[in-house]
Amino acid sequence: xxxxxxxxxxxxxxxxxxxxxxxxxxxxxxxxxxxxxxxxxxxxxxxxxxxxxxxxxxxxxxxxxxxxxxxxxxxxxxxxxxxxxxxxxxxxxxxxxxxxxxxxxxxxxxxxxxxxxxxxxxxxxxxxxxxxxxxxxxxxxxxxxxxxxxxxxxxxxxxxxxxxxxxxxxxxxxxxxxxxxxxxxxxxxxxxxxxxxxxxxxxxxxxxxxxxxxxxxxxxxxxxxxxxxxxxxxxxx
Amino acid sequence: xxxxxxxxxxxxxxxxxxxxxxxxxxxxxxxxxxxxxxxxxxxxxxxxxxxxxxxxxxxxxxxxxxxxxxxxxxxxxxxxxxxxxxxxxxxxxxxxxxxxxxxxxxxxxxxxxxxxxxxxxxxxxxxxxxxxxxxxxxxxxxxxxxxxxxxxxxxxxxxxxxxxxxxxxxxxxxxxxxxxxxxxxxxxxxxxxxxxxxxxxxxxxxxxxxxxxxxxxxxxxxxxxxxxxxxxxxxxx
Numbered sequence: 001x002x003x004x005x006x007x008x009x010x011x012x013x014x015x016x017x018x019x020x021x022x023x024x025x026x027x028x029x030x031x032x033x034x035x036x037x038x039x040x041x042x043x044x045x046x047x048x049x050x051x052x053x054x055x056x057x058x059x060x061x062x063x064x065x066x067x068x069x070x071x072x073x074x075x076x077x078x079x080x081x082x083x084x085x086x087x088x089x090x091x092x093x094x095x096x097x098x099x100x101x102x103x104x105x106x107x108x109x110x111x112x113x114x115x116x117x118x119x120x121x122x123x124x125x126x127x128x129x130x131x132x133x134x135x136x137x138x139x140x141x142x143x144x145x146x147x148x149x150x151x152x153x154x155x156x157x158x159x160x161x162x163x164x165x166x167x168x169x170x171x172x173x174x175x176x177x178x179x180x181x182x183x184x185x186x187x188x189x190x191x192x193x194x195x196x197x198x199x200x201x202x203x204x205x206x207x208x209x210x211x212x213x214x215x216x217x218x219x220x221x222x223x224x225x226x227x228x229x230x231x232x233x234x235x236x237x
Numbered sequence: 238x239x240x241x242x243x244x245x246x247x248x249x250x251x252x253x254x255x256x257x258x259x260x261x262x263x264x265x266x267x268x269x270x271x272x273x274x275x276x277x278x279x280x281x282x283x284x285x286x287x288x289x290x291x292x293x294x295x296x297x298x299x300x301x302x303x304x305x306x307x308x309x310x311x312x313x314x315x316x317x318x319x320x321x322x323x324x325x326x327x328x329x330x331x332x333x334x335x336x337x338x339x340x341x342x343x344x345x346x347x348x349x350x351x352x353x354x355x356x357x358x359x360x361x362x363x364x365x366x367x368x369x370x371x372x373x374x375x376x377x378x379x380x381x382x383x384x385x386x387x388x389x390x391x392x393x394x395x396x397x398x399x400x401x402x403x404x405x406x407x408x409x410x411x412x413x414x415x416x417x418x419x420x421x422x423x424x425x426x427x428x429x430x431x432x433x434x435x436x437x438x439x440x441x442x443x444x445x446x447x448x449x450x451x452x453x454x455x456x457x458x459x460x461x462x463x464x465x466x467x468x469x470x471x472x473x474x
Contacts, residue, residue: 034398034423035277035343038269106272109359119398119422122346122370129366133359161271161356185356186271 014058015228021059022098022152023051024091024105024137026066029082032129033116040106041185041192044068046157047104049216051076053224059100064090066105069193084108084134091137095144095151100227102155103138104181106192110134142176153231155223158182159191168202178230179203181223189213201226205233251295252465258296259335259389260288261328261342261374263303266319269366270353277343278422278429281305283394284341286453288313290461296337301327303342306430321345321371328374332381332388337464339392340375341418343429347371379413390468392460395419396428405439415467416440418460426450438463442470 025047027040044065051063052073061076064087072078081087084107095101110131120127138156145151154177158168161184168182183199185191190198190213197219200210207230211222262284264277281302288300289310298313301324309315318324321344332338347368357364375393382388391414395405398421405419420436422428427435427450434456437447444467448459 032275035279035396035429036275036345037277038273038275040272040274108273109357110364113363119396120346121404125370126350127347127368129368131364131366133362159272159356167358192272 016054016224017058019059019099020062020097021051021054021100021102022062022064022091022094023047023054023076023102024064024066024087024107025051025072026068027106028066028084028087028108028134030084030108030111030134031082031115032112033118033120035119038108038110038112039067040108042066042068042106042159043193044070044072044105045193045195046197046216046219047102048073049220050102050104050223053217053220054100054102057224062094062098064094064105066107084111084137088135088137088140092140092144095141098152100155100231101141101152102223102227103141104157106157106159107137108134136175138171138177139175146176153178153227155179155181155227159185161186164200165202168200172202172204179207179223179226199223203230253291253461254295256296256336257299257334258288258291258337258339259299259301259328259331260284260291260313260339261301261303261324261344262288262309263305264343265303265321265324265345265371267321267345267348267371268319268352269349270355270357272356275345275347275349276304277345279303279305279343279396280430281307281309281342282430282432283434283453283456284339285310286457287339287341287460290454290457291337291339294461299331299335301331301342303344321348321374325372325374325377329377329381332378335389337392337468338378338389339460339464340378341394343394343396344374345371373412375408375414376412383413390415390464392416392418392464396422398423401437402439405437409439409441416444416460416463440467 026044027042030038051061055061055075063076064079113130113132156177160167164184168180172180180202183190189196198213263281264279267275288298292298292312300313301316350367350369393414397404401421405417409417417439420427426433435450
C-alpha cells in the first residue's frame with residue numbers, strides 16, 4: 001500500500017487529481033433487536049481496493065463503509081455507517097461536488113419492519129419476521145442526477161448467484177447509472193470475502209468487458225481505466 | 238498470552254491438568270440464502286478468554302467457534318462451525334469424556350425455516366421471513382447428562398438486555414446446568430465486543446456472586462475458580 005503510494009508519487013501519474021470519488025464498501029447491518037441483525041457476506045475488500053486505486057491516482061476519496069472484515073485503507077476519508085438507511089443518508093448528502101460514485105457495498109434489500117428495543121425472548125416454536133424494502137441507493141443517486149440535470153459518473157455493482165448477465169443488464173436499464181460491474185458471488189475466486197474477483201462490466205451503448213480472475217486491486221485498476229474512457233465518451237456525446 | 242503460558246509453566250500451577258474442557262464461543266450464522274444471514278454481536282472474546290485460562294491451568298481445551306471477530310487462541314483444539322445446528326452436533330459428539338462444558342457462544346434462538354439456494358431477488362415491498370426454533374444446546378447437554386446419570390460440569394451464559402436476574406434464575410431452573418453467567422449486554426463495559434465484562438454468576442443452592450467490571454480474562458479466571466469450588470461442593474453432596 002505504502003509502496004504503491006510511493007510509486008504513484010514517483011511516476012507522478014495522477015490522472016484523478018482534483019477529482020472527488022465516493023466509494024461505498026462492505027455489507028449493511030439491519031437490526032432485528034439490540035443483539036441480532038441481518039447482514040451478508042460482503043467483506044469490503046472490493047470497495048477498499050477501488051478506494052486505494054482512486055487515492056493512488058490522485059483523487060480525493062470518501063469511503064462510506066458498512067460492516068467490513070478489515071480496517072479501511074489509509075489516506076481516504078472514512079465514513080462509518082451500519083444500516084442501508086444510514087448509508088443512503090451518508091451517500092446522498094455528499095453527492096453535490098462528487099465527480100464519480102462507485103457503489104461496491106452490498107446493501108441489504110430488506111430490513112426488519114420494526115426493531116425491538118429489548119432482546120426478543122424465545123417463546124414460540126416459530127417466529128415471523130416482517131421485512132420491508134430498503135431504499136435503492138443506486139437508483140436514488142441516478143434519480144438525483146437526472147432531476148438535477150448533472151452530477152457524478154455512477155458505477156453500480158451487481159452481486160448475483162444466477163443469471164448474472166440478465167440481472168446486470170436489467171439493473172443497468174432500470175437504474176440511471178453509467179456502468180454495472182456484475183459478478184457471480186457463488187463462483188470460486190469471485191465475490192464476497194475472496195482476494196480475487198471475476199467480473200463483467202456493462203455500460204451504455206452495449207459496452208461490455210469481461211475481466212478474468214484477477215486480484216481485486218487489478219479489477220479496481222481496470223475499472224477506473226474503463227470509467228476514464230467512458231467519461232471521455234460521455235463528454236463527446 | 239505467551240507470557241501467561243510461561244508464567245503458568247514456571248509456577249507449575251496446573252489445577253486443571255488432565256481435565257477436558259469444552260468451550261463454545263462466538264455467534265452462530267443462520268443462512269437466509271447464499272449471501273445473506275442472521276447473526277448477533279458476539280465477538281467470541283469471552284469464550285476465547287475462558288479457553289485461554291483453562292489452557293493455562295493445564296486443561297485439554299476444545300473450542301467450538303461460530304463467527305468470531307478475531308482468531309482463536311493457540312494451544313487449543315479449535316472446531317469451526319457456523320449454524321446452531323452444526324454447533325449442536327459438534328458439541329454433542331464431544332460430550333463423552335468431557336469434564337467441564339462452558340457455553341459462552343451466542344447461539345441464535347431461531348433460524349430461517351428454509352434456506353434459498355439462490356440469492357432472493359427483491360420483488361415486493363415487503364417480505365416475510367419464517368423462522369423456526371433452533372435446538373437449545375445448553376438444555377440438550379443437561380438432558381444428555383441427566384439421561385446418562387453422569388457427565389460434565391455445565392456452565393451456561395445468559396446475555397440479556399433487561400430483567401437479567403429473573404431470566405438467569407429461570408434459565409438455571411429450567412435447564413439442567415450447574416452455573417449461569419449472566420450479563421446485561423446493553424450495559425457499558427459489558428457484553429458483546431467489549432474488552433471487559435460485568436457478570437453475575439448464579440448456581441445451585443442459591444449461589445450468587447457478582448463480578449464488577451473487569452477484563453474478560455479476569456472474569457474467566459474467577460469463573461474457573463468458582464467452577465473448581467462448585468465441583469468440590471458437588472463431590473461432597
